[in-house]
Amino acid sequence: xxxxxxxxxxxxxxxxxxxxxxxxxxxxxxxxxxxxxxxxxxxxxxxxxxxxxxxxxxxxxxxxxxxxxxxxxxxxxxxxxxxxxxxxxxxxxxxxxxxxxxxxxxxxxxxxxxxxxxxxxxxxxxxxxxxxxxxxxxxxxxxxxxxxxxxxxxxxxxxxxxxxxxxxxxxxxxxxxxxxxxxxxxxxxxxxxxxxxxxxxxxxxxxxxxxxxxxxxxxxxxxxxxxxxxxxxxxxxxxxxxxxxxxxxxxxxxxxxxxxxxxxxxxxxxxxxxxxxxxxxxxxxxxxxxxxxxxxxxxxxxxxxxxxxxxx
Amino acid sequence: xxxxxxxxxxxxxxxxxxxxxxxxxxxxxxxxxxxxxxxxxxxxxxxxxxxxxxxxxxxxxxxxxxxxxxxxxxxxxxxxxxxxxxxxxxxxxxxxxxxxxxxxxxxxxxxxxxxxxxxxxxxxxxxxxxxxxxxxxxxxxxxxxxxxxxxxxxxxxxxxxxxxxxxxxxxxxxxxxxxxxxxxxxxxxxxxxxxxxxxxxxxxxxxxxxxxxxxxxxxxxxxxxxxxxxxxxxxxxxxxxxxxxxxxxxxxxxxxxxxxxxxxxxxxxxxxxxxxxxxxxxxxxxx
Numbered sequence: 001x002x003x004x005x006x007x008x009x010x011x012x013x014x015x016x017x018x019x020x021x022x023x024x025x026x027x028x029x030x031x032x033x034x035x036x037x038x039x040x041x042x043x044x045x046x047x048x049x050x051x052x053x054x055x056x057x058x059x060x061x062x063x064x065x066x067x068x069x070x071x072x073x074x075x076x077x078x079x080x081x082x083x084x085x086x087x088x089x090x091x092x093x094x095x096x097x098x099x100x101x102x103x104x105x106x107x108x109x110x111x112x113x114x115x116x117x118x119x120x121x122x123x124x125x126x127x128x129x130x131x132x133x134x135x136x137x138x139x140x141x142x143x144x145x146x147x148x149x150x151x152x153x154x155x156x157x158x159x160x161x162x163x164x165x166x167x168x169x170x171x172x173x174x175x176x177x178x179x180x181x182x183x184x185x186x187x188x189x190x191x192x193x194x195x196x197x198x199x200x201x202x203x204x205x206x207x208x209x210x211x212x213x214x215x216x217x218x219x220x221x222x223x224x225x226x227x228x229x230x231x232x233x234x235x236x237x238x239x240x241x242x243x244x245x246x247x248x249x250x251x252x253x254x255x256x257x258x259x260x261x262x263x264x265x266x267x268x269x270x271x272x273x274x275x276x277x278x279x280x281x282x283x284x285x286x287x288x289x290x291x292x293x294x295x296x297x298x299x300x301x302x303x304x305x306x307x308x309x310x311x312x
Numbered sequence: 313x314x315x316x317x318x319x320x321x322x323x324x325x326x327x328x329x330x331x332x333x334x335x336x337x338x339x340x341x342x343x344x345x346x347x348x349x350x351x352x353x354x355x356x357x358x359x360x361x362x363x364x365x366x367x368x369x370x371x372x373x374x375x376x377x378x379x380x381x382x383x384x385x386x387x388x389x390x391x392x393x394x395x396x397x398x399x400x401x402x403x404x405x406x407x408x409x410x411x412x413x414x415x416x417x418x419x420x421x422x423x424x425x426x427x428x429x430x431x432x433x434x435x436x437x438x439x440x441x442x443x444x445x446x447x448x449x450x451x452x453x454x455x456x457x458x459x460x461x462x463x464x465x466x467x468x469x470x471x472x473x474x475x476x477x478x479x480x481x482x483x484x485x486x487x488x489x490x491x492x493x494x495x496x497x498x499x500x501x502x503x504x505x506x507x508x509x510x511x512x513x514x515x516x517x518x519x520x521x522x523x524x525x526x527x528x529x530x531x532x533x534x535x536x537x538x539x540x541x542x543x544x545x546x547x548x549x550x551x552x553x554x555x556x557x558x559x560x561x562x563x564x565x566x567x568x569x570x571x572x573x574x575x576x577x578x579x580x581x582x583x584x585x586x587x588x589x590x591x592x593x594x595x596x597x598x599x
Binding site for chain 1: 413425571583
């Protein structure tokens with residue numbers, strides 16, 4: 001590959017990894033800080049992507065809207081829509097054990113997937129929504145580097161928000177809930193409310209990632225989300241990087257995305273006739289990698305601050 | 313209209329039988345190990361595909377290949393427990409849940425690697441259905457319901473009449489008391505995985521008979537299976553029967569009023585309703 005192609009690929013790679021980093025930060029609020037299990041990451045991601053797409057595309061008869069609004073309004077809408085979905089599901093499950101939340105998020109992600117596929121008036125069904133404008137395309141142009149810069153900016157924003165939350169008294173309550181729920185309740189805190197806040201905060205970050213993804217690709221359809229593998233990759237990223245550590249979440253996203261992309265180029269060498277087997281083999285490798293990490297280094301590359309080795 | 317409803321009720325009992333067999337496994341595992349086993353749906357798929365190998369590869373009739381598939385899947389379940397879950401048991405149930413999510417994905421990839429990503433069927437061609445008035449009954453449906461009844465009865469006898477079954481119930485009811493009274497917990501755990509895995513294999517085979525085989529067949533059934541287990545009271549295998557039937561019937565009957573693609577949403581709605589009204593389930597579980 002010549003230098004120009006390599007550079008283009010590098011920009012593409014970093015932008016995608018960056019979007020995963022925002023997802024990993026969102027999951028870190030839910031799992032890393034609070035101990036909540038969300039298996040529906042892809043669902044919140046899809047809600048964000050579709051919301052931003054509908055808000056920012058030109059008016060079309062094929063789907064709801066579009067409303068032709070600016071990029072930042074689309075991202076804000078994406079965060080709000082994911083937050084609303086999170087409030088609904090969180091309100092029911094916050095008083096219950098974390099396993100119930102895990103099962104409920106599978107359900108909500110599945111229903112979101114079915115709805116986006118079948119409700120053509122809303123999303124144009126399997127044909128998807130084309131023509132989503134790149135971020136700030138009117139003022140800055142369509143250079144992929146601009147998109148990368150915007151994504152990196154949002155990583156910084158997300159990191160700053162989550163890190164501030166983690167260091168704040170609010171974040172300490174979340175970690176206390178994770179470690180000892182009864183103790184926090186005895187201290188007079190409303191555990192269910194803190195949990196709900198954390199869940200909604202994390203989900204809105206996932207919605208933000210979805211919005212970025214829609215503007216970066218310019219086209220979204222129900223097939224574009226790899227519903228389960230997307231969720232799974234984010235989990236492996238967070239666990240590998242270090243759950244509870246925001247720098248770990250970002251580092252894990254880039255490291256695992258590099259691994260995932262490397263296995264992709266390796267399997268492409270095998271040729272088209274083995275394409276499906278190669279895809280399955282990649283997923284299998286990541287699945288085994290998760291088990292190895294959980295057994296051998298459960299604290300991840302960058303352990304959570306103030307946590308003794310192997311105490312989780 | 314009345315015959316339509318009766319017809320749907322028959323389909324509901326059939327899918328309820330399949331869900332029951334899956335939900336019993338989930339409930340047993342939850343009762344003993346206190347974690348939601350997310351790889352259970354994919355264990356079902358593994359069982360279904362084991363039977364498919366014997367049917368398509370060696371020309372076995374399906375009923376004869378089922379015992380091998382059950383044994384094979386039970387072995388896979390025990391092997392996963394011994395290599396992975398056993399090392400994580402002391403850490404926390406949440407880590408076990410995440411690990412089982414990874415196992416689910418890995419199992420599905422293995423199925424896809426070995427048997428390919430396409431739809432498969434046990435027997436091609438159309439089964440001649442029986443007609444009772446306007447009601448259509450496929451012979452496969454009768455076998456599925458009868459098979460489920462036999463298995464559930466066998467499980468009941470196992471849990472109430474054998475020493476191992478009683479030990480399992482004791483561990484599920486009160487772990488500490490069971491341990492101090494000298495129950496061999498590791499052996500009970502192995503048997504739990506074998507029973508849960510075996511039941512999952514049968515559920516998978518029945519699902520394959522009822523519809524078709526596909527690598528995601530198990531995962532797509534995971535939500536209704538958990539809904540059934542929660543409805544019945546998670547950790548309570550007898551509740552799983554009631555939960556499975558309610559979810560199965562509700563999912564099929566709902567097609568009268570809503571688009572059949574939203575069947576999983578019905579299971580989800582019932583589960584959410586139960587979580588709001590009575591989180592411990594119909595039969596008091598361990599919420």
